[in-house]
Amino acid sequence: MGVADIVIKFVLIVIIFAISLVIAMYSTYAERKIAAFFQDRVGPNRAGPWGILQPLADGGKMFLKEEIIPTNASPFLFIAGPSLAILTACIGSAVIPWGQQIIMGKYVIPLQVTDINVGILYIFGVVSLGVYGVMIGGWASNNKYSLLGAIRAASQNISYEISMGLSIIALLMVTGTLSLKEIAEQQHGWHWNVLYQPVGFLLFIICAFAETNRTPFDLPECETELVGGYHTEYSSMKLGFYLFAEYINMFISSAVMATLYWGGYNYPGMDWVLAHTGPVIGPLIGTAVMFAKVFLFIFFFMWVRWTIPRFRYDQLMDLGWKILIPLAIANIIVTGLWITFIK
């Protein structure tokens, strides 16, 4: 690995990190605008034209607010909670392939930070670590409501991880590889995995909602029962980190869903486009397609948030254990039969 490779990787990491943060910032704006649209309101429109500077104003407010650490809270863990939440949210993007490789002169630039051959399992591990930020923060606050929120987050994440893992197993039976790069390459053109795994995709997206704590699964921060849930005691930028982590998680899980099931950077007619635009513009168009898919998923997350009311806690557990897990196991069996007899 020469100096040029290291520089390329470094630049790529910085770009992806910056894009994650900017998308998370503007997701808050998009969420409020979409909520306004669904509820027939105007939404934020004061800061800049169409309120486009609203996220900056919010961020500035978060930074400048007074920072309060409760007297009986455990100070180190109280700070470690949100830091861990944002850390686990950010490291998931390392294995996602954002596009085909760009060939620029003698340099080959892969649009993926690293291709480890257990890529899916890495994502899954990062997702399962994500709950620690919520749990540690909720416990360290020394507040009943925070603790209840933390405990809800833990049990919800554990329950939905199982069906998420089982839906991934069915996908792996079809693809035969754990590397996200190879999975993306296999879906060349229009051979998207969602055509072979529609039930698996349904299971995965439901579990993704649960893992990112989005409505209708946002029981850990259910304000009608728990004041603010796990972040009741948080203020200023530490609260901002929790909210930010949720939006980054949403972005990363949208990117994972797009890569695993909806073809990633592939689109019908990509070979023709690649042949006519050259090895720099062509892959970038693929990346644009990838981001279009990601934005559609983020929109879907918000659409569901303002459409479906929150579950009751027993309904949440019933859905996870009595419906999704049997469905996921049935999906694995059907996929096995399909591979053995038809494919």
Place this chain on the structure above:
Amino acid sequence: MSTFYFIAFLSVFFSILVITAKNPVHSILYLILTFSTFTVHYILMNAQFLAVVNFIVYMGAILVLFLYTLMLINLNKESEPRKSNLVKIAGFVGGACFLITIVAALKAWGTSHPVVLNDPNLGLVKNLGKILFNEYLLPFEVSSILLLSAMVGAVLLATKDPKTA
């Protein structure tokens, strides 16, 4: 090699913190750090699959449940039961005897022969899967049935008896 020593030092350090921490929740957090150093050990040994499974199963699931249970039980109190001095001395003597036995056994065994694998890429998912499902298929299936029966047993224990309830 220096990486190994650094990570091994961290493993031992965090393990000691696990048993010396006063607060049980802090103990669990140190245990999480200990397991994360184990993940690094597996990666150093080129056992990627084991590393990532250790990451998912131990750090991501089992220790979350540990933390969950402790948060429910202790509710932020340092309510460790105080043991009498006699028990402490007995524990110390027992532990010391165990340590001496282990050290003696390792010394007698001779540890200076490094184990050389026939195939250094054994830990990769593909090779591991092929070996598990060809050479060791029977033990693999038997252990999975064992785990299944343990799970059924746990569910049976947790459900209330309809006659007594």
